[in-house]
Amino acid sequence: MKGIRGISQLSSRLYAAQAARKVEAEHVNLHPQDVQVTKLPSGLVIASLDNHSPASKIGVLVKAGCRYETPDNLGVTHLLRLASNLTTKGASAFKICRGVEAVGGSLSVTSTRENMIYSVDCLRDDIDTVMEYLINVTTAPDFRPWEVSGLTYRVKMDKAQAAHTTQIGVVEGLHEAAYKNALCNSLYCPNHMVGNVQSDHLHHFVQHNFTSSRMALVGLGVDHSILTQVGEQFLNIRSGAGAVGAKAQYRGGEIRMPSTGGLVHSMVVSEGAATGDNDALSFGVLQHLLGAGPQVKRGSNSTSKLCQGVAKATSDPFDVSAFNVSYSDSGLFGVYTISQPTASGEVIKAAVNQVKTVADGGVTAADLTGAKAQLKAQFLMSLETSEGLFEAIGTQALASGSYCSAEEISKNIDNVSLTDVANAAKKFVSGKKTMASSGKLVNIPFVDEL
Amino acid sequence: MAARAPVSPPAASGRLLLGLRKWYYSMSGFNKVGLMRDDIIHEDGDVQEAIRRLPEDVYNDRMFRVKRALDLSMKQQILPKSQWTKYEEDVPYLTPYLEEVIRERKEMEEWMKK
Numbered sequence: 001m002k003g004i005r006g007i008s009q010l011s012s013r014l015y016a017a018q019a020a021r022k023v024e025a026e027h028v029n030l031h032p033q034d035v036q037v038t039k040l041p042s043g044l045v046i047a048s049l050d051n052h053s054p055a056s057k058i059g060v061l062v063k064a065g066c067r068y069e070t071p072d073n074l075g076v077t078h079l080l081r082l083a084s085n086l087t088t089k090g091a092s093a094f095k096i097c098r099g100v101e102a103v104g105g106s107l108s109v110t111s112t113r114e115n116m117i118y119s120v121d122c123l124r125d126d127i128d129t130v131m132e133y134l135i136n137v138t139t140a141p142d143f144r145p146w147e148v149s150g151l152t153y154r155v156k157m158d159k160a161q162a163a164h165t166t167q168i169g170v171v172e173g174l175h176e177a178a179y180k181n182a183l184c185n186s187l188y189c190p191n192h193m194v195g196n197v198q199s200d201h202l203h204h205f206v207q208h209n210f211t212s213s214r215m216a217l218v219g220l221g222v223d224h225s226i227l228t229q230v231g232e233q234f235l236n237i238r239s240g241a242g243a244v245g246a247k248a249q250y251r252g253g254e255i256r257m258p259s260t261g262g263l264v265h266s267m268v269v270s271e272g273a274a275t276g277d278n279d280a281l282s283f284g285v286l287q288h289l290l291g292a293g294p295q296v297k298r299g300s301n302s303t304s305k306l307c308q309g310v311a312k313a314t315s316d317p318f319d320v321s322a323f324n325v326s327y328s329d330s331g332l333f334g335v336y337t338i339s340q341p342t343a344s345g346e347v348i349k350a351a352v353n354q355v356k357t358v359a360d361g362g363v364t365a366a367d368l369t370g371a372k373a374q375l376k377a378q379f380l381m382s383l384e385t386s387e388g389l390f391e392a393i394g395t396q397a398l399a400s401g402s403y404c405s406a407e408e409i410s411k412n413i414d415n416v417s418l419t420d421v422a423n424a425a426k427k428f429v430s431g432k433k434t435m436a437s438s439g440k441l442v443n444i445p446f447v448d449e450l
Numbered sequence: 451m452a453a454r455a456p457v458s459p460p461a462a463s464g465r466l467l468l469g470l471r472k473w474y475y476s477m478s479g480f481n482k483v484g485l486m487r488d489d490i491i492h493e494d495g496d497v498q499e500a501i502r503r504l505p506e507d508v509y510n511d512r513m514f515r516v517k518r519a520l521d522l523s524m525k526q527q528i529l530p531k532s533q534w535t536k537y538e539e540d541v542p543y544l545t546p547y548l549e550e551v552i553r554e555r556k557e558m559e560e561w562m563k564k
């Protein structure tokens with residue numbers, strides 16, 4: 001009797017053990033994915049990274065920044081930036097707004113000098129809904145005349161807010177003075193075109209610049225096959241290369257914007273490296289070597305070479321940092337100084353001389369390693385946020401049709417040598433300079449006096 | 451009269467209907483002061499929004515016709531017969547805009563109900 005009871009107890013125990021094992025087997029392992037990039041025959045580039053996140057971010061990037069504006073439609077990209085919520089052929093403005101809100105998503109537009117980026121954020125399950133609105137906005141906008149003329153007050157608001165920030169004014173002025181075409185166009189609508197950009201201008205610009213071969217469809221937290229399907233079906237509206245953008249011609253000019261502001265902002269740059277060039281990373285390392293902003297919040301920025309050099313020239317409060325920007329066919333590198341009106345001349349001259357000492361070899365190996373570490377850290381930390389990662393994948397996919405992993409780029413940064421950095425500094429010293437200044441300009445030298 | 455007419459082939463009844471419409475149009479009398487049908491539509495909220503959306507040249511034409519009609523009504527005159535609006539020329543220029551405004555308003559109401 002005892003034995004039989006023992007057997008029946010044994011069998012029930014075995015069942016229990018089997019049930020436990022089955023639960024363990026259902027646990028799903030999520031593997032980390034790599035960025036996948038596909039290029040369709042129409043020229044559209046599709047890039048995605050499935051990071052298993054519950055929120056997705058999908059965007060359409062188009063090579064239609066303000067560099068592609070022509071003299072008769074200046075300011076059209078500013079209007080386009082504000083026109084993303086207007087009526088499209090598939091959905092009215094009201095429906096787009098409420099539809100995106102209803103799923104808790106958000107639709108936003110960013111535009112740079114080279115690209116326009118339309119992006120939507122939503123939960124993973126709602127991708128279909130927001131994707132429909134995104135496709136509508138990028139491929140089939142209506143630009144109804146009364147809606148477009150309703151954007152004028154928003155253009156004025158944008159310009160008024162930008163006028164409050166001196167930095168924006170100086171950087172826009174610098175580009176206007178540095179280039180003859182393309183890159184000299186401002187991100188903001190010029191004064192003479194406010195209220196004069198019509199629906200036809202917008203239609204014309206979209207027809208000629210929003211073509212498949214100049215677009216990229218990028219997704220974070222989406223399946224690559226879904227994106228490819230959407231790209232093949234919906235983003236094939238316009239083929240061909242559209243209007244060819246002109247190559248940017250650097251001219252090296254000067255622009256002085258007097259104002260009654262308390263501080264003087266001034267930039268002195270010369271032509272730098274384009275994004276694909278060999279010395280693009282050297283300019284980046286040089287920027288961090290010279291000092292690209294304090295590494296300690298509210299600190300004294302004592303390690304910056306520029307700050308050390310300028311501190312010898314003046315005892316008034318000042319700020320100086322290196323400025324480096326790269327576009328697809330050109331770049332700008334130089335110094336940005338903020339100083340008191342009385343000491344502004346000395347500050348600018350001291351900053352430029354400091355770059356000259358770097359060019360003449362006044363850099364130690366320790367400085368170089370420090371600068372490389374700073375550049376790598378800044379780059380890698382920018383990939384930590386979903387916005388930064390999205391932008392990195394998107395701009396690379398659009399510019400070159402492929403993606404360089406973070407490890408590759410870190411390795412390339414490590415390979416920058418002392419001579420590369422010195423050559424980059426020599427390029428600044430010997431190149432034709434561009435200058436942009438704003439504030440009380442009494443003591444600011446002209447660009448030929450530097 | 452039309453109701454008592456015998457059933458005629460479609461082409462003939464089409465012409466009959468057209469003739470009736472033209473006669474009714476000239477009886478309405480607004481074409482004698484040079485107005486179009488869409489000029490005299492009653493201006494409620496939807497119609498005002500549709501008028502706001504008119505392109506500038508169409509809006510200016512509308513204003514001119516209305517002013518001319520007001521002037522004639524003050525003088526108790528009508529235009530000479532050669533200047534009356536003809537039935538063929540009467541374009542319903544406001545109707546597409548008006549339909550769009552009504553469609554948008556209905557969409558908004560549908561959404562609010564949810």
